[in-house]
Amino acid sequence: MRQTTSPNQLKNHLWLIAPAALMVGIFFLYPLCFSLYSAITLDSGEFTLAHLNKAFELYSKDILFTIIIVLISVAILAVLSITIAALITLSPFRSLSKTLGFLYRLPLFIPFIVTAQMMRTFLAKNGLMNNAFVASGLLTPMDTVSFLGWSGIIITFVWKQLAFSTLLISGAMAALDDSQIRAARNLGASRFRILFQIILPQIVPTLGVAMVLSIVTMMSVLSVPLMIGTGSPTMMTADMAFRINSYGDYHVANALGLVSYCICAGLAWFYLRQNLKEKGAN
Amino acid sequence: MAHLHIKNLQAGYGKKLILDNINLTVEQGEMIALLGPSGCGKTTLLNALCGFVPVRHGEIFAGNRAVSQLPAEKRNITMVFQSYALWPHMTVAQNIGYGLKVQKAKRADIDARVAELLRIVKLDGLEHEKVTALSGGQRQRVALARALAIRPDVLVLDEPLSNLDAKVRLSVRHEIKALQKQLGFTSLIVTHDQEEALVMADRIAVLNQGKIEQIGTPEEIYHHPSTPFVADFMGAENHIEWPIHDDAFSLNLSNHDDQLDIYFRSESAVLSAQPKSESTDFNAGLIISGHVEQSVFFGNNYQISVRCGKHTIQADHNQNLPEHTPVTLRIPIDALHVFAKKEKHSDHQKTNIVSAKSMRMNHVC
Amino acid sequence: MAHLHIKNLQAGYGKKLILDNINLTVEQGEMIALLGPSGCGKTTLLNALCGFVPVRHGEIFAGNRAVSQLPAEKRNITMVFQSYALWPHMTVAQNIGYGLKVQKAKRADIDARVAELLRIVKLDGLEHEKVTALSGGQRQRVALARALAIRPDVLVLDEPLSNLDAKVRLSVRHEIKALQKQLGFTSLIVTHDQEEALVMADRIAVLNQGKIEQIGTPEEIYHHPSTPFVADFMGAENHIEWPIHDDAFSLNLSNHDDQLDIYFRSESAVLSAQPKSESTDFNAGLIISGHVEQSVFFGNNYQISVRCGKHTIQADHNQNLPEHTPVTLRIPIDALHVFAKKEKHSDHQKTNIVSAKSMRMNHVC
């Protein structure tokens, strides 16, 4: 049943959002303005693009690196969480899917910083993972490689965000009408086909939300690049921290923040546009 | 197209056994209606056929293939789902062509077949609509076309009409029947509406609590129910238990010392406004006198509730009668469904009082 | 309890006008059925009464109170929702007692009233069940009890039976009717099932595209539809347009130079297997000859599709006929619903050919 609204109700609705909106407005947007302002002005208050230029000049590689890392992570994340969610929904073996349903949620409860901390000692060249491989005879101590660096960052992001995105995606899959899947099997479609042709097209919006929220989260995490990342290039958050801590240079840091926000907003916009298009079609 | 043969089928959920020892053969090109009250296991049976509920015991043959251990996608028994289960992200044509696409048919073949089916179900011109833009009746036809597109061995339909409104239901009912005749597919249709079953099916199987109570042609089921349940379910809403120690009732059967369950339809009760005369009527098996309690306009006639002692009997009559009018009801002997009183719950025996006609009926298979 | 009076009501969604100029009075203790095809605005009308759809124009009186500008909670017009809308987190008793709790009635009074209602709707003993544990029919009765608990001025019911299965539907139908007689509440019941409307209502209002086409007693509506739409909707499924230049049809009306729309029911067509004789029958208004196309078992009779030129006419017959049997159909003059051919879409005029009876009917209000 669709809702009906009178002007009176609309006013009510705005009033209901007001506290939350005010909270974000006063305690985030307003201070954010200073940051944005600082990104595009000199100390004297004149408008300038110098900071943005400098950010690009020094950190374009890192910006690219960040985007690539985030996109790779998000891609892996999508594949993995779709796989897990699909197994949970489609697997004919109920006990397996139950186990899986319990398993994937664990990382949800482990904060980012703890994750980074765990991964740092886990992924190192002589970390527990490689040690385990060596002990089990899969590798010789000489063959071990350190996953610290870009691969470690990706692994950590995926490890941590997996629970969140899988939760959303399997939720969307669970909400699909069971009979739609049955109808497809009934016509002879294999489980793979069903996944790609019946399920995925219908959960695109949720997949979008999960990915956007994950990207946003990954772009803003500092502890992971600091603890897992090594050398250069590195993530933009590390550059921002460096810019502030080492040079006391807030302008360029904020310029980097602006760039980072634009990337997030760009990706979110990409999602929203798709989403609105679909809405328009219906 | 092939015949469908179900042998000693058992199925259920978890520990619960829902279907027990189902035996049913659907001949090639035949349409059988599964009729039964809500929760009796109709959907479960279809699900077992299609592979969505595991078969515990017994076997299912579609054509010559034993399919009960095959996964759902290998069975070639196609279902039309009660809720249609159309895929909202696809167009009408995509929905219909999906099964062929799965079979890796050629693009051109798919298009041709889709066009053919669209013509058959009278949806030409709608192929590029999103299914969400269709009305209920149109969706129903898309669901049907989708199921037919792959020329299934067997088509099963789960209450295909229950979501439609009265007028649309009539027309879709006719369409399905016409298509079935035209294309000759073997099919099993589930319904809880007796009229639907009577009109559409070649034979009817009445299901109750996971067991088949009776199988037969519509006429057999209607006129010669083999159990009280079937009688009641097929609309014999008047039920009296004999003997009744009340002068208002007189039963005119060869032997009536038995404990009997008697069922009859309101339409077979002949109502006359003059009080009971002692002349034993030509073939009135049961004569009841009482007075009008309520009279309700029913379209082409009135349904009169007649109060007879503790019983209220429904009878059809062609005119309205004021309350309290004394009336007599005469029910012809062959309109009475008489059963030996059920002593054990599961075992009804139709008495041999009622003419030999009833002997004709026996469970097929 | 009070009467309900709707005056020039207009309502709609956004820019769309759904209801236009509705006038309807429901007398105290009366039950009116709103009958109409899907999408005609029945639910919208109830929603407007209850305050869920704003009233654009016109006024609603419940008793003597003008309620159309009151918020939903002040109107005291209670609705039984099509989907029941029971609260799954409450027990049966809590659901039923909710309205009283809102009115801050005393605990003991609530309990007493709930117990009383449980008895009325025959749900004693289920008061502590969660509503999710109930069957469809039981839920329906809880919904009814909940609505009745606060002794509303007016009760409106939105397709209270459409989610129930055939047998349960019959019994709930009787219960609602009985309760209405017993408690005497003023009520408006929505349905798209003509039989339901005929059986339950004191009067019927047929709605089409947001307008009331006809109001009258069940008999009036059934026998004397005032527009082709009503005739068609009330089951006169045979429709021919006069003149037909075909010898198979002969029409026996005083003047038949007019352009006419003729409707009649399958049950009023008298079928005889001998070919058309030229003897002008007693009161046969329409005589059609043709041959049997299909014969379908329909329970107490067979529905015969008779092919007459380009038309297929449905007729009821008491026995099965083989295909291609030549037959003659005679329809008595007072079973024909004849309308002057519609020239403008919105304006049907019943011709004065058909007997004076039709004059009795006119729009109430």
Added chain:
Amino acid sequence: ETTLNVASAGSQNMVDYVKTYLAPKFEATHPGVKVNVVGTGPGDAGSHKIMEKLSAQNDSGLAKWDIDVAVVHQQIGGELVKNGLLSKYRSDINTGKMVSRDSATNALGIDVNGYVMPMFHSQTAIAYNSDFVENPPKSYDELVKWTQQHPKSFGYNGIKNGMSGVSFVTGWIYAYGTEANKLSSMPYDKSVESSWDNAFAQLKEFNKNITFTPGNAGTLDMLNRGEIFMGPVWVDMFYSWKEQGKIPPSLKLSLIAPGMPGQPMYYVTPTKAEHPQLAREFIELATSPEVQADGIVKQFNWYPGIDANYVKAKLDNATWEKLFAEITPSDLSKYGKSFPIGPYFDDIKEGYERNVSN
């Protein structure tokens, strides 16, 4: 009850030291005073947070700030002074005149005379695993050669992940760019930077043979885990870890020619500290020879902040010797350099970002 708020940047050790060693001592002599110690995180980031908090309070014009005593890194110490966030107090306390190092008056070219008291002095040096490296390099040249022979066995943390890497890079510039003394004293000459191109190019080459580590602690950790055999570390951190058994005894230190920078941690007190007097007394206690000897040297093996002679007097010889077991006093005086003045320092870091890592 009064609360004295002490904010300490730097490792948890330092925070613990202030919390468990200094605070009880101070509270014992100041009944009714409670010392509240907050660690703000290791590395420059920790110091930076202190500065940001102080400037935020300054900007909103508060009369009383919520930090009484802060422990900060050298660079931030300078900036705090530059921004006028600190009060001049050294002359107010008795231990003020016990400082002798240059770093007590000059922080990367900023005059901090009077505003700061060194807590301890720290130094970067090359740590190596003596089980695998028999002859540790003695100079940058030898180190370069060594890394060519042992690729990936030397590790450092770049410049974004902590100061030990920055120190190493600074030392590199001292070795192949401009000598330390010139860069550590005024005046600043922008053109000097251009002569480092070669040094950076070599460093870029050098970087190909090494392993990057995640942070100051990361270098130590990788040394411990045997993933690298050599790397620049902070001496204080090295000793703390060794003390706690977190690194094997086989790890040794070597300070290489022409030298690597070191820096002190400063005790400072903000301009508008709520308890300026208590703050001074606290710092006085913390920089007293007894505390320096017993707390800084004996407990942690750190180089004292005040003049060594005052401290040595309070210690037995064995303890004092232990302090120089790995790096001799003469090495320390020869190769222990300061960081360059701010502008040069920025040039080095930006030069690295531009020429080496980009």
Added chain:
Amino acid sequence: MIYSLNSNLLKTLNIRSLRISFWLQCVFILLLALAIFGPIMNLLIWTVTESWYFPHALPSQWGFKYWQQVFNPYSDVSGSLFTSLLIAVLTVVVCLIVSVPAGYALSKRSMPLRVFWMLLFLIPQAFPNLTVYMNIARLFYDFGLNGTLLGVILVHSVHGLMFSIWISVAAFSSTDPMLERASRNLGAGPFYTFFHIVLPQAAPGLIASCIFVFLESLDEFTGTFFVGSPNISTLPLLLYTASMEGNYQIASITALILLVPSILFMIIINKFMRPDMLSKLGK
């Protein structure tokens, strides 16, 4: 006969293919379990490691030395833990209070600028807030919120608002509007209806949103530092310090302590965390 032969053959074929996929899935789950438990195992080992040198594959010395260190009377772990929990719980409360009405309003499709509002609540997570916190701190000094619990809670709440609002929108959208109507129809006003009908319906989803807010708050330390310290000290702050300086034992132990409330919270709430509660996200 032909039937049974046929069916036997098919059965074996079929069972074999099922078996293969069964084992494949088992392997996948095993790998996933290893990937998930490996790092956690690592964390557990570090909590009882006293020293772990190369080339030992496992710690060379085990013990609880660092536990003593963590729980020494000065380190105030229990105090910080309590503060962290208090802040997390209060943050959840604040988020609930503001996001319940907002989520309810936004669940109405008719809400003007719905997408705009939804995006607005995304911003606090989307902008790297390192630089923003400084400005927030300045603002909070003006308001006198710095160093107060309220200040920290506000910062955390703003941060957690994305989860609480997005998820409560989903929760409210999945309630049946007819239930609301039924209540109004029986004479209950909008508020009575909201509290007696709508809220109980949406409760599971709202509780799920609490989880995310709770975890978000437990994870947050930058904001806490800027706004809270020196007066407010939370466990993540300690954890961050320990972790950044490579004090793995302390960090691991702290992390473990931090996990306790999270997991308790999870157990309490697990039954509300049905994935389908979140299914309306993005719709």
